[in-house]
Amino acid sequence: MAVLANTDFYRQDNAGKTLLLACPEKGAPELVYFGNVLPVDTDASHLYLALQAGVPQAMLENPPRLSLLPEAGRGWLQSPAVEVSATDRPAWSVVWLLQDVIQNDRGFQISLYDAVAKLAISLNISLLDSGVLSQKIILTNIGTGSVDVQRLACTLPVPEYFTERIGFYGRWCQEFQQERSNWQSTWLQENRHGRNSHGNFPSVIVGEEGFGEQQGDVIGAHFSWSGNHRLKADYTINGDRYIQAEVLYLPGELSLAAGESIETPEFLACVSSQGLNGMSQSFHNEARARLKLTKPRPIHLNTWEAFYFDHDMDQLKALADSAAEVGVERYILDDGWFKGRDHEQAGLGDWFVDTKKYPDGLMPLIQYVKNLGMEFGLWFEPEMVNPDSDLFRAHPAWALQLPQYEAVLGRYQHILNLANPDAYAYIRERLFSLLEEYPIDYVKWDMNRDYTQPGGELLPEAYAQVQALYRLFGELNAAFPDLEIESCSSGGARVDFGVLNYTKRFWVSDCNDALERHSIQRGFSYFFPPEIMGSHIGPDKSHTTSRIHDVVFRAGTAMLGHLGIEWNLLDANEEQKATVKRWLSHYKQQRNIMHTGRNWRLPSADGRSQTQWALSNDGLSGFAVYAQLTMPKQAHPLPIRLPDLIADQLYRVEVLESSELGNHLMKTCPAWWDKELILNGATLSQVGLKLPTLDPEALILIAVTALTTTEIN
Template sequence: MNKLLHLHTETTSLVIKADKTLPEMLYWGKRLPEGTDLDTFFAANHHPVPQARIDTDTVVSLCPEHARGLFTAPGLEGCRNGDNWSPEFTLEETVLNGQQVSFLCRDRLAALKLDIHLSLNLKSHVLSTHLELTNEGNSNYQLHKLTNTLLLPTIAREIMYFHGRWTHEFQTERKKLDRSGFILENRRGRTSHEHFPGIMIGQANFSETAGKVYGFHLAWSANHRFHAEAMSDGRRYLQAGELLMPGEVELIPGESYRTPTLYSTYSNKGLNGISQNFHRHVRNEIVRFPEPQKVRPVHLNTWEGIYFNHDPEYIMKMVRSSAEIGVERFIIDDGWFRSRNDDKAALGDWYLDEKKYPNGLQPIINCVKEHGMEFGLWFEPEMISPDSDLYRAHPEWMLHTEGYEQVTIRNQYVLNLQIPEAFDYVLDRLDNMLTGYDIRYIKWDMNRELVQPTNNCRAAFHGHVEAYYRLVDEVRRRHPMVEIETCSGGGGRVDFEILKRTQRFWASDCNDALERQTIQRGASYFFPLEITGAHIGAKLCHTTGRQHNADFRGITALFGHMGVELDPVRACEEEKRGFARYISLYKSLRQLLYTGDFFRYDTAHRESQAWGVVSLDQREAVVMFAQMDMPEYAMSAPLPIPGLNQTKDYKVRVLENSSSNIYMKQCPPWMTEPAIMSAALLEQVGLMMPVMQPESALLIQISQV
């Protein structure tokens, strides 16, 4: 008799066969009917054995094995100096605890123990998986690969993945998954702008609101690899794990390696269902705020306002102007420490520049607090400049490979935090600043990739990220009330694992509202709005050279953790009024934005996009419609709005409009006079949109009558 396990939530079922070999997923999808007989289920779904192949059923297990005749990517690759390269595990113990299950497996000949862990969250419907390999032999085991493997149904025919670059993160692309494999690799030492560790796989042409889809995110802040394949027998699977460099992990006797956690979820309601599950999981299980009941404060970050030109008297003018427009947290960015007058020097010298700040930071902090704000400060703790006192004193602390010249990126090197003395130095400087001043917020940056990193004669990507985690953990332990933002030249290092330690991520160094429309949409597939940093930038964006009015910038920044990144002192009075209006609007909406269900809507025309948030009680919603480029047609189309209570009527009205309406002689009537509409009508027929200028947005309020 085969032992079948059924993990389930209200919406999702996972059936696993756990017999003598490694466990195998038999089903993962919509919740099976109550009372389903698993033995009957197995009989109906038992694999046939085709001709001209292995004479027994070949299993795509949770860690596929070459030894059993499966000619696909094994879940484990490694050896003992060439031996034990093709292990064959036996399942020895299964421990089931509610919706969590652990499988203890061994290959006694290879002297390896493999533990496989799965947990299906009852509230978020997110499946968490990880593997742990232990060397039980008497000699070292060289680990090349250990990865999470999940079987997919045959309907999994299309992949949506993420790509980008600096100032252009979270872009999406689609590919077919049919008689082929798909590999996405990142070797940059951080999650990267180029290859975010997330992927969607579903039935052909899945959309925001329709289709069966599976979403995956690997919680790891460095190198990673995704591999999806449609096998020759029609079966499909996904593998996701850390990408290890040659010789990077060697297990001594008794030592273990644990994979990063793969977070996965299923939706039969399109991509919105995936996002809502991930958002719920991040809110309930991942991010921890020092003060959970505290509202998310509006930021002002000084970077694009003053860059390296730090003058305490002028900064205090910025503080006062910030308070006037409603800012609640004031952050001094790069340029506050010794000899940091441009980006070519001083990283690592984390001492206040007394020439710029002869009276220290305290007068500024006092001014910030007097105006009802919190104070934050920028650091880049993992970096070291060639032109720095620290590098001149300790050039050996640079992360590099002996005998080779390390390249600079953005005029800087990486500090080897795996050297205890280097780790202690950085920790001491952070601790000193956080102890000496009332700093409630750190913007923690990492502005370059790792190139040829070596520690103790081995590749050190894995070791660096573990040292980074230890450093953040210790800073949090010593200063538990300090919030931390993860930034890496924008969105270059963001994932669920670092968000266990931080409370916000900077989505991009680009504050261009048009670019942000796409960037924030891409980020929304995985992350809730309250941790996604979104700022109103200056009218002229320094990364693109484009200009947008305050309304388009303000509407775009509403859908994230709002802030401003400019100099409010130099802004004209009209702009200041615009900033104040959108900050006030944000404050009135943030409870809804940060607790409701997020929806992206399927728009009829490719030059437009729309998203919104519906309160959990379905009493209110706020929707944004954006015209990205020149309208495709002379007339717009209705926007279907799902998620409302189908038995209720709603009042629809315009909150803000950044377009001048020059393309219309007559607007849709609801734009000039609030309209009462049923939820059924809004979902099935939709709300007629106006014809809008390129690079503009409309904000709509929907409230239950």
């Protein structure tokens, strides 16, 4: 076959990247190139020719090329993009023909069809302003009979020399853990929890051998879906490598009648030639473009670990006083405020204010908080219902379960079937009623259990449940545009760009242990920016690990995200409150840098420490948090080098806060420690700073600020 016959090429340039596609008349579109911008005069057809391989022996005479929609009907022997079945035509082995390509400001809409299978498909692919590649697929049944959809997968070919992979795993209180391995075999992640779960974050990173935080070619891929999914990184015997992402449909869950369509969630990918930090910064930019934040991220105080279900108005007000005193800007009343909710085994679903705890409703507490200058937030878990609730007793059929079987409970609760129109209308009315009655600025939206037997009367409804959730979020956002919603799912069990389209913050983990938080927050940061990462100062003794840390380590760790407090400040002594107040002041001074600028995870020479570096977009101010996690391998820590400072600009280096420095590890601190230090950007970026030797579980906060012309002269 003449490889250029009846093939057109399409190119998009954006954000320093180039997307180049080949669209043959017969066959699915191919990804010719996705990477750093190519010269404008690059000949796409010759580049395409250069990538053609010969035909090995013992292969098909005309082996299929890896495309963006792999076709089983053309001999693709790995997992295809589409798998459907029908009783009136052979729809399970499609062969696509090009219908048209429409180019617009956002990229390309490529339409194809199979006249035998009576299916049409549209691939929407675009290079976003962030440099992130977005693709969606829309499948339409153009036949007269119905089709059952088993699989509908987005596919991303990646370079053949990408031979290493990073995946993510975890559990409750230890989310976003990273594992790295050689990628020489099929990697498959299947998530059947209904939500993403603590262990199945829908992302994977692949790259060339030896890639790191600062160097190497990498691609990060993320599936924007908050439910069951399948994520695969695979390669063929020819050496082709690719990533696939798809909703995992349960048996019989999705059927398309004549004329009906189904659209995949968005599959996002970013290529970087500057290692993992370059990839992350593009994803951060994409998240920020969707968030559209209009004000600095207010410091939170959440009442959960202070009082749990024990709501006493005097204590709640006293905690609000202490919060305002140290500089808190938003006060969130957590679980326990609604009817019958004295413990975790009752009350979910009965979203009416508990008149025993709040005889005059929530307004007295809300007004008290607002008079102190703080916003007010409220905890909900709208997707859940306890068997011990008025709602369940009245409407047991509203639970998402198969009624023919004994229900499997999780955390003493069922899931409310949002795909049931009556259940949806009830929970919508309750939320709207409370948000209209009270001046609530913020909702912490929790979701605390996995799905089991997620059905109605007969068929599964896990997919429909997530779709209904998105619809509910959308209606809330439209009706209450100033309301901010936090996505919490017993910590970080529902974190993805799909739910981010409707929310402003993630509760990353129920674990406030500062040491555990460093690995959790680092994993989260690969795809999401710090301003949406809920990170709180917990109590002296962590309630999830029983580990004890001083306030400096807890506060410095929490500062790396959207800072808050989950600690009963009434138990804190005056010295601790003074320390918290100082750190909150540092956060207010530095948050704009971290939340609008660029962020780096700096490499650690011995793996015993972590450094987070944030730099303003103009390169004039930045700060670093150096955390010593365990004992260093050498007596003198290696210098930390701070990237991207302006080479000939002079900067002042200041230590804003530090854990206690004892003489059991050092006789003296580094010579510059207690002196004014002025260095140019090239020196700080290329040579760096020597730091003191710290105890394990200790940290240092360093600010770097450009000198003004007056100061220099």
